[in-house]
Amino acid sequence: MKSVLVGFMGAGKSTAARTLGEGAADVDAVIEARVGRSVQEIFEQDGEAAFRELEEQATLELLADHAIHTVALGGGALGSSRVREALKEVRVIWLDVEVDLAWERIGAGKDSARPLARDPQAFERLHSERRPDYEALADVIVPASRVENFSEVIASLEGLGAKEAQVLWATTASGDYPVYIGRGLVSERGFWPANIPGRRVVISDYNAGRHYGEAFEPTFAGIRVMPGEQSKTLAHAEIVWTEMVRHGVTRTDVVAAIGGGVVGDLAGFCAATYQRGMRYVQVPTTLVAQVDSAYGGKTGVDLSEAKNYVGAFHQPVAVIADTATLETLPAEELAAGYAEVVKTGLLAGGALWDLISGGAAPNDPRVIAGCALTKLRVVAEDEQDLGxxxxxxxxxxxxxxxxxxxxxxxxxxxxxxxxxxxxxxxxxxxxxxxxxxxxxxxxxxxxxxxxxxxxxxxxxxxxxxxxxxxxxxxxxxxxxxxxxxxxxxxxxxxxxxxxxxxxxxx
Ligand SMILES: NC(=O)c1ccc[n+]([C@@H]2O[C@H](COP(=O)([O-])OP(=O)(O)OC[C@H]3O[C@@H](n4cnc5c(N)ncnc54)[C@H](O)[C@@H]3O)[C@@H](O)[C@H]2O)c1
Known part of the structure; x- marks a missing residue:
């Protein structure tokens, strides 16, 4: 499966490609080697139009080359309609860089060797002009802080069709993980990330479990609780822990929490505490969980006196959100999830609020991915809820x-x-x-x-x-x-x- 790295100047496309070794190519480096001059020299001596022509030609050639699995595109390559057309067949990974970081990384300033990086206002304008194009094209969105060990990102995509899911990369101080959002991922083909080994312990409730509890085969152990908020208690956590002991679960196993926010919070809490902590994957099957609770690693239970009073921050190792699971969700539960959709839209403002206030359906995949991205960006900045x-x-x-x-x-x-x-x-x-x-x-x-x-x-x-x-x-x-x-x-x-x-x- 061919992958293409796109992103603004300073996003780290070349660095990411370098960490992938053989089979990864950087368009700028290929042009420089061919012409025998630096990109800056070509830009200044021949003009931007001449450079763009070389860029288009080299990009199309590398995209067609079977020996190359990953191509890092130049910052302006998306300006070519032929390149954009070719990207419809491959996986597009957007390295999303904040404008300040981009400016700093490339050593921008009035004496910069890069002609497009000399004037801060023009630089910022270009950054905000290009962002929506990257976002619209991206199958995978990775924060630019995550360019080292990029092979981990690539490994998490193994077995996934180029356009089968929207993948978001969550970064937090205590760990990174992929978020897969796609129709049928769980319900139709039991997708499980190839790089998450271990025996699977499925924790679910009787509703979600009835529909999707058997999705991941083989399953080492299956544990179900009664549906509803009343199961989010310490007493139920004890039932789950005890069942885990009875099944012989060890800390090298991995929990799959299949269900809504109640299952996610309870199973996540059990995973955070069982034998002092084991890995878990969130498999959200309600709208609340797909737009909110599955991301960010807040796990816990209620006390009768107060909600979510006992718990732990414990990030999942992956989130797999299958939007088709919302089809079995009762209408009132879909409506309940809509409140979290509206909340997230209000927080995000901009394009997401326009989409939601414009009447997009609650389960519109663009709404779900937009809400997930909003939450992940907030958690990336403040995992521990301090601000x-x-x-x-x-x-x-x-x-x-x-x-x-x-x-x-x-x-x-x-x-x-x-x-x-x-x-x-x-x-x-x-x-x-x-x-x-x-x-x-x-x-x-x-x-x-x-x-x-x-x-x-x-x-x-x-x-x-x-x-x-x-x-x-x-x-x-x-x-x-x-x-x-x-x-x-x-x-x-x-x-x-x-x-x-x-x-x-x-
Ligand atoms: N951890 C967080 O960051 C966070 C964020 C928001 C909310 N939450 C928590 O989430 C909980 C609410 O989550 P919820 O609204 O998903 O409720 P829920 O987990 O109780 O699920 C709602 C109902 O839908 C059923 N169900 C789940 N998936 C189904 C499916 N695909 N088809 C048919 N039925 C299905 C469940 O059995 C349940 O009866 C609250 O406890 C809240 O505190 C946590």
């Missing part, structure tokens, strides 16, 4: 309080988050955005008002237990005055909180 990651809690302060106050039984997690989002937008003073979000949620079938049997005080009391609270201080909120502009650590006057919660009773 930016707290923005992911938008809508969750009141949402978790609703869940706790109703004993985790009355509302689905997503439904509670949807109501929490409405409260958070009111507290943000984003009144028209709140109306827009209520419109989207209403159309998706999400509740817009709280059960009248519930009491305002119960909800307010439960917000005080929010995990983001520091000591005796007030509970910090995430506010979002406009899409793409969420702020964490915001304090709100108690009277405003009461009014925003009261309003939820209609």
């Amino acid at each position: 930016l990651r707290q923005t992911l809690n938008l809508g969750h302060t009141v949402g978790h309080a609703i869940e706790t106050a109703t004993g985790y039984a009355r509302y689905r997690h997503g439904e509670a988050v949807g109501l929490g989002l409405l409260a958070a937008l009111r507290l943000s003073g984003a009144d028209s955005l709140r109306d827009e979000v209520a419109g989207l949620m209403g159309e998706a079938g999400l509740p817009l008002t709280l059960d009248p049997s519930l009491d305002v005080d119960q909800v307010i009391f439960a917000t005080a237990r929010d995990k983001k609270r520091v000591g005796e201080g007030p509970v910090p909120f995430v506010l979002c005055p406009a899409p793409g502009r969420a702020q964490f650590g915001q304090y709100v006057p108690p009277a405003e909180l009461r009014a925003a919660v009261k309003e939820l009773f209609g």
